[in-house]
Amino acid sequence: MLRKEFNEVLKQSLFFIVLTVTIPFGLEIVLGGPSISYFELFFTQYHLGLLIFALFLGNSLFLWDRKQRAADYLLLLPYSRLRLLGIKVLPRLTAAVLFYLVFLLLYRGGGEAFTLASVFSFTYVYFSLFIIALSLSLSMENYIMMAVVTLSAMAAFLGMIYLIPTLLSQWLYGTDIGLSLEYLLFLRLGFGKLLLYFIGIVVGLLFPFIAAFIFAFKKTGIHPVSRFNKRYFKVFFPLLAVGIILSALIVSTLFTPRHKTYYLADKHRLVEWDSLALRVYDENDVEEITHASFRWNNRVLIEAGDSLYSREYNFPEDSTDFLRLDLKTKSVETFYKLEGRNYSGFTGPWLFKNTIAIVDGYPKDPDKELHLIDIRTKEVKKIKFHQTSGGNVRLFGADEVDGKRFWLVDSKWKFRHRVSRLWENGEKEELGTSRKFPCYINGILMTYSEDKATLTKLTAKGMEGARMVKTVTVGEGFIFHSYQVYDLHKPPLKQTIGAIYDQNNESRKFFIMDFDTLELREMKVINDRIEQSARRDPELKFYVSRRTPDEYYYLEYKWKNRGLDFREIYAFDNNELTLLKKFPPLEKNGKMYNSRSGIIVHEPGKLRVYAFPDLKELKFKKLKS
Amino acid sequence: MIEVKDLSFKFKKKPVLENINIRFGEGEFILIAGNNGAGKSTFLRCLTGVLSPLSGSVYFKDGLSKRRIGYIPDGLGFFENLTLKTAINFHTRVFRTGGFDDSLLKELDLDPDSKVKTLSVGERTLFLFSLILAQKPRLLLLDEILHAVDAYLRDIFLDRLLDMIAQYNTTVIAVNHTFTEIEKIPERVLVMENGGFIIDEKTDTLREKVKKIELGPDEPVPDDLPVLFKKETPYIREYYVYPFEEKMRTGFDLEFRDLNLADILKSFIGGYYVKKRV
Numbered sequence: 079m080l081r082k083e084f085n086e087v088l089k090q091s092l093f094f095i096v097l098t099v100t101i102p103f104g105l106e107i108v109l110g111g112p113s114i115s116y117f118e119l120f121f122t123q124y125h126l127g128l129l130i131f132a133l134f135l136g137n138s139l140f141l142w143d144r145k146q147r148a149a150d151y152l153l154l155l156p157y158s159r160l161r162l163l164g165i166k167v168l169p170r171l172t173a174a175v176l177f178y179l180v181f182l183l184l185y186r187g188g189g190e191a192f193t194l195a196s197v198f199s200f201t202y203v204y205f206s207l208f209i210i211a212l213s214l215s216l217s218m219e220n221y222i223m224m225a226v227v228t229l230s231a232m233a234a235f236l237g238m239i240y241l242i243p244t245l246l247s248q249w250l251y252g253t254d255i256g257l258s259l260e261y262l263l264f265l266r267l268g269f270g271k272l273l274l275y276f277i278g279i280v281v282g283l284l285f286p287f288i289a290a291f292i293f294a295f296k297k298t299g300i301h302p303v304s305r306f307n308k309r310y311f312k313v314f315f316p317l318l319a320v321g322i323i324l325s326a327l328i329v330s331t332l333f334t335p336r337h338k339t340y341y342l343a344d345k346h347r348l349v350e351w352d353s354l355a356l357r358v359y360d361e362n363d364v365e366e367i368t369h370a371s372f373r374w375n376n377r378v379l380i381e382a383g384d385s386l387y388s389r390e391y392n393f394p395e396d397s398t399d400f401l402r403l404d405l406k407t408k409s410v411e412t413f414y415k416l417e418g419r420n421y422s423g424f425t426g427p428w429l430f431k432n433t434i435a436i437v438d439g440y441p442k443d444p445d446k447e448l449h450l451i452d453i454r455t456k457e458v459k460k461i462k463f464h465q466t467s468g469g470n471v472r473l474f475g476a477d478e479v480d481g482k483r484f485w486l487v488d489s490k491w492k493f494r495h496r497v498s499r500l501w502e503n504g505e506k507e508e509l510g511t512s513r514k515f516p517c518y519i520n521g522i523l524m525t526y527s528e529d530k531a532t533l534t535k536l537t538a539k540g541m542e543g544a545r546m547v548k549t550v551t552v553g554e555g556f557i558f559h560s561y562q563v564y565d566l567h568k569p570p571l572k573q574t575i576g577a578i579y580d581q582n583n584e585s586r587k588f589f590i591m592d593f594d595t596l597e598l599r600e601m602k603v604i605n606d607r608i609e610q611s612a613r614r615d616p617e618l619k620f621y622v623s624r625r626t627p628d629e630y631y632y633l634e635y636k637w638k639n640r641g642l643d644f645r646e647i648y649a650f651d652n653n654e655l656t657l658l659k660k661f662p663p664l665e666k667n668g669k670m671y672n673s674r675s676g677i678i679v680h681e682p683g684k685l686r687v688y689a690f691p692d693l694k695e696l697k698f699k700k701l702k703s
Numbered sequence: 704m705i706e707v708k709d710l711s712f713k714f715k716k717k718p719v720l721e722n723i724n725i726r727f728g729e730g731e732f733i734l735i736a737g738n739n740g741a742g743k744s745t746f747l748r749c750l751t752g753v754l755s756p757l758s759g760s761v762y763f764k765d766g767l768s769k770r771r772i773g774y775i776p777d778g779l780g781f782f783e784n785l786t787l788k789t790a791i792n793f794h795t796r797v798f799r800t801g802g803f804d805d806s807l808l809k810e811l812d813l814d815p816d817s818k819v820k821t822l823s824v825g826e827r828t829l830f831l832f833s834l835i836l837a838q839k840p841r842l843l844l845l846d847e848i849l850h851a852v853d854a855y856l857r858d859i860f861l862d863r864l865l866d867m868i869a870q871y872n873t874t875v876i877a878v879n880h881t882f883t884e885i886e887k888i889p890e891r892v893l894v895m896e897n898g899g900f901i902i903d904e905k906t907d908t909l910r911e912k913v914k915k916i917e918l919g920p921d922e923p924v925p926d927d928l929p930v931l932f933k934k935e936t937p938y939i940r941e942y943y944v945y946p947f948e949e950k951m952r953t954g955f956d957l958e959f960r961d962l963n964l965a966d967i968l969k970s971f972i973g974g975y976y977v978k979k980r981v
Contacts (some may be wrong), residue, residue: 079797082782146783146820149774155755155797156769297755304715 136211215288242326281324286317342676364700365408430476475518517560710759735896773835783820914959932974943970
């Protein structure tokens with residue numbers, strides 16, 4: 079019986095294949111020319127035709143049996159109804175899946191330029207049409223009617239789950255969450271949420287159809303249709319109501335407007351964003367930028383002057399978009415678009431003077447490309463380079479020597495970091511390896527062996543320009559803190575900080591190094607404090623950060639709610655610690671945000687903003703917590 | 704072997720079967736007769752599981768599986784686009800018959816590569832029957848199939864049917880409108896009317912219980928004669944008496960004649976139509 083069904087489905091499928099392969103030839107003769115390729119015509123027709131084929135496949139469940147007047151014989155076969163249904167559905171589902179896999183292959187092979195919607199949208203529509211058509215195959219005998227009803231059912235369902243969260247948010251939050259059609263068409267979600275959304279919708283929409291069909295089929299025959307319909311709709315409508323509510327709730331949770339993120343930028347400008355909009359607050363005013371024009375959903379990677387830079391993976395276009403928020407004009411633009419996911423440069427892009435550098439390339443691919451984007455003119459320069467080994471690549475420094483710029487690249491391969499210097503004319507120099515993350519400050523490259531840090535002065539081109547100036551015995555676990563220098567015209571740093579990290583990657587002892595003498599000395603007052611605090615509360619963590627070249631802060635914190643929970647913050651100056659602020663423990667569901675300009679404490683119903691250098695609390699008139 | 708309990712079925716809102724309770728034993732040959740629309744075909748389809756009853760159930764005892772149940776519906780439904788060879792392979796595989804006797808097909812001189820839809824009604828009936836024979840059925844249900852088969856093929860069919868019954872002790876439940884050829888075969892007769900069985904008797908018993916009298920146009924009819932059905936013409940009046948008792952021969956001064964099964968069943972069906980008109 080299964081073989082017979084597969085044969086029948088194969089015949090139907092061959093018919094579809096012949097049509098999709100031959101029609102584009104005809105179209106190409108009529109429409110074709112140099113600008114329209116066969117593949118474009120074929121793929122466009124293929125993926126649109128698949129939607130019709132899905133309807134047909136679903137509807138054909140008992141179509142041929144009824145046409146051959148074999149309905150009674152079918153029900154006489156020594157199979158239970160459920161097994162019979164399984165035998166009927168399996169070949170059709172197999173065909174649907176196989177054609178879908180071909181679609182995916184063609185999509186990846188160049189078809190994505192010609193698809194009308196995202197892969198997720200297509201997948202959802204395709205399988206929904208198939209399942210709904212299958213379910214309605216006994217309810218409707220007319221194929222065209224069934225197709226219309228199927229499409230209407232899907233559109234109605236999407237409309238309901240769009241409407242319900244909107245109404246719900248009005249009722250619960252007093253605000254419209256502004257769910258747009260783009261969200262429904264899977265254009266706006268990260269992969270995890272997308273999957274959840276997808277599963278929720280599939281279960282909510284399709285489960286009533288499947289369940290009603292199985293229930294009705296078990297109790298009635300292939301005909302009479304009216305008896306089937308009566309049982310079918312008796313089960314269908316209650317399940318549909320449940321499905322709509324369930325899906326709407328899932329959609330609502332995905333778009334709750336309460337998940338806000340904060341960043342305090344320079345000049346006391348507070349940036350707040352959620353999945354719907356971004357708002358910039360100053361003391362007296364607020365400017366909102368809605369999500370219709372952009373997607374800003376990730377952390378700030380770079381702050382430079384009046385600009386904040388972030389990065390987001392654009393799912394429907396399969397690109398990584400680098401976004402800039404201009405705090406002066408209160409506007410957001412996609413200032414650069416990288417094809418595919420930006421796997422390399424996992425710590426983010428690097429800003430040097432007016433250039434943002436991004437590394438592009440898959441981790442396992444040794445061929446990479448450095449993209450240099452002028453943030454004023456948006457001109458792009460691309461430099462190809464080859465790594466001798468694969469692995470993730472990180473930009474960690476840049477400088478200019480004799481008017482020529484270079485970029486420092488760290489590629490981690492197994493347990494080593496390979497350090498390279500990439501000049502803008504495309505030349506690459508290998509500067510050795512490091513056991514830990516290298517860093518570059520004030521023209522000095524810091525690399526590590528087991529218990530030593532090697533300080534190398536990078537001057538002119540070539541290894542002669544890489545002059546080792548000192549090796550410092552630092553002990554296992556020591557590392558200098560990296561620091562991004564945006565403007566070389568400012569006075570160079572006088573000092574830099576390093577720390578010893580324990581096996582849990584927690585910093586335990588801090589050191590400071592003068593660039594004049596390259597002498598490393600312990601920050602005794604901080605380290606004594608750490609010792610005391612650790613004894614008092616073993617769960618405390620410690621950090622020393624630098625906000626400007628002259629400002630140092632000592633922070634004590636814990637981990638909470640997958641983020642920082644600061645307890646005490648001190649200013650460190652002239653070897654003295656001055657307590658700036660003591661924070662109570664974060665409430666449940668509370669979060670703290672730490673930026674160069676300040677600390678933000680967000681707890682349910684409360685938002686407090688504290689600005690460096692003195693952590694004075696800021697007030698924003700238009701800010702709602 | 705088969706027990707039917709409280710079986711009911713409706714088409715839309717119209718009741719077709721109402722609370723049927725009946726049993727069928729192994730090896731019985733049961734004939735079901737009744738007017739058109741009585742529910743006979745529906746009853747058979749409920750027995751086979753083709754239709755699911757509204758309420759009630761059908762129990763198959765003694766381990767009777769679906770593989771040993773054969774059913775030839777009046778529509779002779781089958782996969783028409785299959786060739787006979789493919790159909791045979793399909794049926795024998797699904798029903799796990801272990802083999803197929805093609806003597807009947809050879810007798811009909813059917814080409815195994817021809818499609819089922821090219822067969823005539825009679826040929827298709829016998830083809831389906833030969834498929835069922837391969838199942839060695841313990842239960843066979845026939846729904847008004849003989850009337851469309853020619854006299855020669857009907858004989859062949861009946862011969863094979865009787866062989867099958869003898870070999871496998873098959874229970875046969877047949878719905879038929881014509882009874883002449885099968886007069887002597889069924890041991891039990893059921894008459895269906897308005898979704899229920901009004902008669903369930905052994906054939907011999909039924910023959911004894913139904914008699915006919917013929918009277919002239921002016922002859923009186925005793926008031927207490929149980930008349931099932933009457934047929935009147937200007938010259939003669941026929942009265943079908945049920946239930947007949949032997950003492951009526953002496954009690955009424957009338958000549959009671961024996962009837963064949965066909966006439967007996969006609970009288971019941973005729974009686975239904977008379978009641979319906981009244």
